[in-house]
Amino acid sequence: MSQKEKTTIYDISRALNISAATVSRALNNSNRVSTKTRELVLKTAKAFNYQQNSLAVALKSGRTFNVGVVVPFINRAFFASVIRGIEEELEPKGYHVIICQTHEDASKEARQLQALLNTHIDGVFISVSKSTEDLKHLQAVLQSKIPLIFFDRKKDLKGVSAVSIDDFQGAYDAVTHLVEQGYTKIVHLGSDRKLNIYEDRYRGYIAALKAHGISSRNLFTLQMSSTIESGIEAVNQLYDSQTDFDAIFCASDYIALGCVQELRSRGIQVPQEIGVVGFSNEPFTSHLEHPLSTVGQTPVLMGKIAAQVFLEQINAGKDSDPIEKSVVLKPELFIRSTSLKKGTL
Amino acid sequence: MSQKEKTTIYDISRALNISAATVSRALNNSNRVSTKTRELVLKTAKAFNYQQNSLAVALKSGRTFNVGVVVPFINRAFFASVIRGIEEELEPKGYHVIICQTHEDASKEARQLQALLNTHIDGVFISVSKSTEDLKHLQAVLQSKIPLIFFDRKKDLKGVSAVSIDDFQGAYDAVTHLVEQGYTKIVHLGSDRKLNIYEDRYRGYIAALKAHGISSRNLFTLQMSSTIESGIEAVNQLYDSQTDFDAIFCASDYIALGCVQELRSRGIQVPQEIGVVGFSNEPFTSHLEHPLSTVGQTPVLMGKIAAQVFLEQINAGKDSDPIEKSVVLKPELFIRSTSLKKGTL
DNA sequence: TTGTACGCGTTATCAC
DNA sequence: GTGATAACGCGTACAA
Numbered sequence: 001m002s003q004k005e006k007t008t009i010y011d012i013s014r015a016l017n018i019s020a021a022t023v024s025r026a027l028n029n030s031n032r033v034s035t036k037t038r039e040l041v042l043k044t045a046k047a048f049n050y051q052q053n054s055l056a057v058a059l060k061s062g063r064t065f066n067v068g069v070v071v072p073f074i075n076r077a078f079f080a081s082v083i084r085g086i087e088e089e090l091e092p093k094g095y096h097v098i099i100c101q102t103h104e105d106a107s108k109e110a111r112q113l114q115a116l117l118n119t120h121i122d123g124v125f126i127s128v129s130k131s132t133e134d135l136k137h138l139q140a141v142l143q144s145k146i147p148l149i150f151f152d153r154k155k156d157l158k159g160v161s162a163v164s165i166d167d168f169q170g171a172y173d174a175v176t177h178l179v180e181q182g183y184t185k186i187v188h189l190g191s192d193r194k195l196n197i198y199e200d201r202y203r204g205y206i207a208a209l210k211a212h213g214i215s216s217r218n219l220f221t222l223q224m225s226s227t228i229e230s231g232i233e234a235v236n237q238l239y240d241s242q243t244d245f246d247a248i249f250c251a252s253d254y255i256a257l258g259c260v261q262e263l264r265s266r267g268i269q270v271p272q273e274i275g276v277v278g279f280s281n282e283p284f285t286s287h288l289e290h291p292l293s294t295v296g297q298t299p300v301l302m303g304k305i306a307a308q309v310f311l312e313q314i315n316a317g318k319d320s321d322p323i324e325k326s327v328v329l330k331p332e333l334f335i336r337s338t339s340l341k342k343g344t345l
Numbered sequence: 346m347s348q349k350e351k352t353t354i355y356d357i358s359r360a361l362n363i364s365a366a367t368v369s370r371a372l373n374n375s376n377r378v379s380t381k382t383r384e385l386v387l388k389t390a391k392a393f394n395y396q397q398n399s400l401a402v403a404l405k406s407g408r409t410f411n412v413g414v415v416v417p418f419i420n421r422a423f424f425a426s427v428i429r430g431i432e433e434e435l436e437p438k439g440y441h442v443i444i445c446q447t448h449e450d451a452s453k454e455a456r457q458l459q460a461l462l463n464t465h466i467d468g469v470f471i472s473v474s475k476s477t478e479d480l481k482h483l484q485a486v487l488q489s490k491i492p493l494i495f496f497d498r499k500k501d502l503k504g505v506s507a508v509s510i511d512d513f514q515g516a517y518d519a520v521t522h523l524v525e526q527g528y529t530k531i532v533h534l535g536s537d538r539k540l541n542i543y544e545d546r547y548r549g550y551i552a553a554l555k556a557h558g559i560s561s562r563n564l565f566t567l568q569m570s571s572t573i574e575s576g577i578e579a580v581n582q583l584y585d586s587q588t589d590f591d592a593i594f595c596a597s598d599y600i601a602l603g604c605v606q607e608l609r610s611r612g613i614q615v616p617q618e619i620g621v622v623g624f625s626n627e628p629f630t631s632h633l634e635h636p637l638s639t640v641g642q643t644p645v646l647m648g649k650i651a652a653q654v655f656l657e658q659i660n661a662g663k664d665s666d667p668i669e670k671s672v673v674l675k676p677e678l679f680i681r682s683t684s685l686k687k688g689t690l
Numbered sequence: 691t692t693g694t695a696c697g698c699g700t701t702a703t704c705a706c
Numbered sequence: 707g708t709g710a711t712a713a714c715g716c717g718t719a720c721a722a
Contacts, residue, residue: 403700
C-alpha cells in the first residue's frame, strides 16, 4: 500500500512483462508505442504511483529544471518581489527557483555562481552586488552555455539579456513632477554611480532640469548610501552649506525618509516649503502618515518578464546564438503627499 | 584552455593511467589510497579544473543538498527574513534553498510539496497556509523519510519539529505593557484562530488581563484578516457598538496601522487617549512618524534555528527515529510611541 | 511496435 | 593499494 521505495520504470516493466524501454516510451508519449500498451503502462503507472526520477532525467538530459536567482539580499521588498515574479512565472512550467544572496559581496557572488553552475541549473537571474567589478564569474556562466539574465542592476556583457526599468525616465518624470508643482531649486541625493541604476537616475535628473530651462546654477547633487541616516545627514549638510533649495529628489526611499524626518524635526513644512520624492516605492512609503511620493519599479512584473526572456532563450535551443534582449520597463510615478505644493491634501 | 566539456573522473583516470575508482577514492579522502597517488590525483584534478557532478552523486547517494522552503508569500518581510536566516545557515554547509510560495492555497501547497519531493530535496521547511486543514501532503513528506520542519505556523503532527516564537508570551507581554502604561480597557483584534499563532496570541491576551485582575467584563475581541482595511473597519465597529475601550492589542501590524489611521482621522489622540500595539515588527512600523509599538518575532534567528534543527536531524541519520524537537523563541517587545500613555515622547 | 544495450558520472563491493 | 564491475533511474540509438 504505502510504497516506501519509489517505483521505477523497471517495476512497471516487470509487472507488465515488457521492457523498460517501452515503458519509457509510453510515458514520454512517443508515437512508437501501440495505443494498447501505452494505456496499460499509464494505468499501472498510476496504480503504482509512479513518479519520474528527475535526478536521473537531469543526469541523462543535462536539464535540471532548476534556475538560480542571485540577489544582494532576499529580505528586501524589491528583490523579494522580483523573485516572486520569477517564481510565479516559472513554477507552472515545472521549474524551481534556487535563491542565493551575496550580501553585496563580489567574492561571495562569484562563489554562489560557481556553486549554482555545479548544480547544473538551467539558467541564472542576477542583480549584481554593488562591489562587483570583475566579471569573470559572469563570463563563466556564459561559457557554460547557460542563459544569464540581468535584472535591475546590470553590467555590460555581450550576449546577456537584461530586464530593468527606465531609471532615466523615472528620474525625469519625478523631477518634472516637482517642477510642475512649482519647485525650482531641486537637489538630487543619489548613490554610487558605478551602478548603472544610480547613474541613470542622475542623468534623468540633469536632463529634466535642462528640459525645463532650469539653470545649471541651481543644480546640486550629493552621493551617499541608501539609508535613512544618510538622508538626515544630507539635509544637515544642505543647511550647513547654505544651499538654496526647495525640493529634493532622492535616488532611494530611505534617503527620502531621512530627509523628511530631518526637515520636519527642523520645523520645515513638507511639501509646502520643501518637496521630496523618493525612489523604489518601498512598502513603508505608502503607510506613512504623510505618504511619500516615489517612483515604482514594478518588481513583480520585472521578475515575470525576466522569466519570460529566460524561457525564450531556452526555447531557442541551447546551442543557438545567445539572444541579447534588453527589456526596459516603464517606471510608475506615485504622487503622494510629500511633493504636492499646489495640491490640496 | 577553456574546457567547455566538464572533466570527469575518467578524464583524470586516463591521464594518470589509473582506474576511475582510484580517482574517486583519492578525491573522497579514502584511506585506501597511497599518499602518492592521492596527491597526483588532486593535482591533476586541479589542473583539469575538475568539478564533481553533483547530479551523479545525488542519483547515487540519494542526497541532493537541496532543501525546500514553503511559505505563503515570499515577498513578505517576515517570511523573506526567515528564508534569509535559513539560507545563511545552510549555504556554508553546501546546501541550496529552493523556495516555493503557496499564496495561502492549501491545494497549491500540496502540489508544491509533491514537486519538491520529486526533486529529492533533503529537507522541507514550511509555514503552512491559512487554508491548510488536510495534512496528507505533510504526511507524505514524513513517509519519504524527509526531515520536515515547521516554522511559525505549525500543525499538530507527530515526529515533526517546529520552531516558533512564543506567541502567547508575546501577547502577554504586549498587554502587560499596556496595563503598566495605565490602560485598563483593552480590546483584542485578532485573526483566524484556526492558525496556532493567532490562537496563542488570543490566549496570551486573555491570560494577561486575568493576571492583572482586569474583569472579564472588559474583555472584547474581534476576528478579522490582517489588513489595514480590517483595522479601520474594526475601529468603526468599536465606536458604532459604543464599546468602552482605551487600548487595542492587534495580532497584526497591518490591523494596528489601520486602527491608528482611523483613530487619528477621528481626531483621537494616540497614545494619550487610545493605546495601540501591533504584532510582527514589520519594517514600516519603525518608519512611521509615530512609530508603532509591536512584538518582534526575530525572523532571521527563527530561520537559523530551523536550519540547525534540520542539520541535527540529518546528522542523526536518515533512518533513526524522527526527532521531534520544539524550539520556542522569545518574542521581543518593541515599545514605541503608540503605547506610551505615561511616557514622554 | 518492441527489445537490447549503452551512457549520463559517481560510488561501493568485490576481487586481486 | 588498486582495478574491474555493478548500480543509481532514465532515455535512446540500434536492431529485430
